[in-house]
Amino acid sequence: MPRPSSIIRSAGRMARRLRAMRLQWDGTGVTIHSSKAGGPKPGTAADGSEESALSGTGLEAGLRMLDGRSILVTGGTGSFGRRFVETVMRHARPRRVIIFSRDEFKQYEMQQRMPAEWAPTLRYFIGDVRDRERLNLAMREVDFCVHAAALKHVPAAEYNPMECIHTNVYGAENVVRAALSAGVRRVVALSTDKAANPINLYGASKLASDKIFIAANNLSGALDTRFAVVRYGNVVGSRGSVVPLFRKMVAEGADHLPVTDERMTRFWITLQHGVDFVLSCFAMMQGGEIFVPKIPSMRIADLARAMAPELPQKIVGIRPGEKLHEVMITEDDSRQTYELTDRYVIEPAFAFWQHAPYERLNARPVADGFRYASDGNDDWLDGERLRALLAETP
Numbered sequence: 598m599p600r601p602s603s604i605i606r607s608a609g610r611m612a613r614r615l616r617a618m619r620l621q622w623d624g625t626g627v628t629i630h631s632s633k634a635g636g637p638k639p640g641t642a643a644d645g646s647e648e649s650a651l652s653g654t655g656l657e658a659g660l661r662m663l664d665g666r667s668i669l670v671t672g673g674t675g676s677f678g679r680r681f682v683e684t685v686m687r688h689a690r691p692r693r694v695i696i697f698s699r700d701e702f703k704q705y706e707m708q709q710r711m712p713a714e715w716a717p718t719l720r721y722f723i724g725d726v727r728d729r730e731r732l733n734l735a736m737r738e739v740d741f742c743v744h745a746a747a748l749k750h751v752p753a754a755e756y757n758p759m760e761c762i763h764t765n766v767y768g769a770e771n772v773v774r775a776a777l778s779a780g781v782r783r784v785v786a787l788s789t790d791k792a793a794n795p796i797n798l799y800g801a802s803k804l805a806s807d808k809i810f811i812a813a814n815n816l817s818g819a820l821d822t823r824f825a826v827v828r829y830g831n832v833v834g835s836r837g838s839v840v841p842l843f844r845k846m847v848a849e850g851a852d853h854l855p856v857t858d859e860r861m862t863r864f865w866i867t868l869q870h871g872v873d874f875v876l877s878c879f880a881m882m883q884g885g886e887i888f889v890p891k892i893p894s895m896r897i898a899d900l901a902r903a904m905a906p907e908l909p910q911k912i913v914g915i916r917p918g919e920k921l922h923e924v925m926i927t928e929d930d931s932r933q934t935y936e937l938t939d940r941y942v943i944e945p946a947f948a949f950w951q952h953a954p955y956e957r958l959n960a961r962p963v964a965d966g967f968r969y970a971s972d973g974n975d976d977w978l979d980g981e982r983l984r985a986l987l988a989e990t991p
């Protein structure tokens with residue numbers, strides 16, 4: 598018969614062990630987080646209150662997380678940033694949205710276009726992601742951060758390699774450090790299909806950035822800051838993309854459209870889909886994942902035909918640094934990849950803490966050797982879908 602004092606001692610040991618394991622109940626399952634693994638506690642708000650990181654996996658859950666919170670968007674004046682800010686302002690009730698970028702004129706233009714009643718919530722912060730001190734100032738009291746600032750023009754990166762590295766790689770490191778110092782809760786960094794098996798510096802710099810954000814979860818320690826990456830393909834109609842180029846050529850009376858290669862394929866995503874996907878990842882992320890949306894593919898030649906059926910196409914050949922097909926998940930990534938209804942999740946190769954959330958969402962591991970590439974997709978945009986997509990693209 599154990600003595601009462603030893604029962605009290607073992608009850609105390611059990612309570613300490615349970616606290617150390619941080620058992621969390623979110624209504625649908627239990628997530629066990631071992632503090633020995635050294636990672637942050639999933640779903641703990643900055644004010645110490647508990648909420649599940651997986652209380653919802655959809656857009657609505659992501660939006661509701663932003664209510665009453667401060668959000669910073671690096672590259673907030675870019676194609677993604679503007680749509681992200683508009684979506685959040687329309688569908689959430691944030692306390693503050695900070696638009697962080699370098700060019701005052703782009704910020705001024707954005708300010709002019711935004712409804713006047715949003716003005717008290719929006720803050721335009723001039724800054725460069727290369728400048729860590731400025732980022733430290735911008736991130737004070739920020740809860741959520743989307744890192745969208747980047748140099749993304751492939752030939753410009755080849756011609757000015759160190760400029761690309763300073764913004765895309767050192768900039769990523771600065772965002773990580775500033776977010777850790779400020780105790781930002783969630784950071785999502787935007788990546789690109791060009792970062793998977795990269796063949797140009799832009800892709801390689803984004804791969805380095807992805808690695809920096811994923812490894813940043815190692816640095817959070819007892820903090821609540823978590824980092825994840827969203828990787829997707831070409832955004833229809835974004836600055837510098839092929840749709841505005843073809844439109845301009847057609848409007849100026851071109852006698853043909855240039856097509857790099859009849860076989861060339863690309864993934865395509867709309868701006869709104871990209872924004873909604875990032876928002877949903879805020880609700881789903883545990884830290885260290887690369888989220889990849891399931892999106893359709895198209896042939897560049899079909900796009901040219903859909904935009905100008907009467908114009909002949911001239912094959913101009915693949916440019917240096919371009920791939921015939923893009924890949925988002927390589928065979929080597931497949932070992933850590935789970936499939937959900939609307940996305941793939943590449944789990945970190947090194948587990949920062951113990952979590953098993955994706956099985957609960959009916960995720961299943963993909964087959965060994967699986968590859969998600971624009972030519973092997975089972976969802977294709979034919980002429981009709983392309984025309985519908987183009988009609989919605991400003």
Ligand SMILES: NC(=O)c1ccc[n+]([C@@H]2O[C@H](COP(=O)([O-])OP(=O)(O)OC[C@H]3O[C@@H](n4cnc5c(N)ncnc54)[C@H](OP(=O)(O)O)[C@@H]3O)[C@@H](O)[C@H]2O)c1
Pocket residue numbers: 671672673674675676677678697698699700701703724725726727744745746747748749764768787788789790803829830831832833835836838
């Ligand atoms: N567009 C696509 O097809 C696509 C596809 C996949 C992934 N992505 C990724 O999505 C993200 C956003 O792309 P986007 O299409 O929105 O690009 P974008 O329209 O070119 O916008 C880039 C934004 O970053 C800002 N920026 C550039 N350098 C900066 C610096 N050093 N410091 C602070 N801000 C800086 C720009 O403003 P200032 O010049 O005024 O600083 C601008 O606000 C990028 O990370 C890109 O790699 C894009």
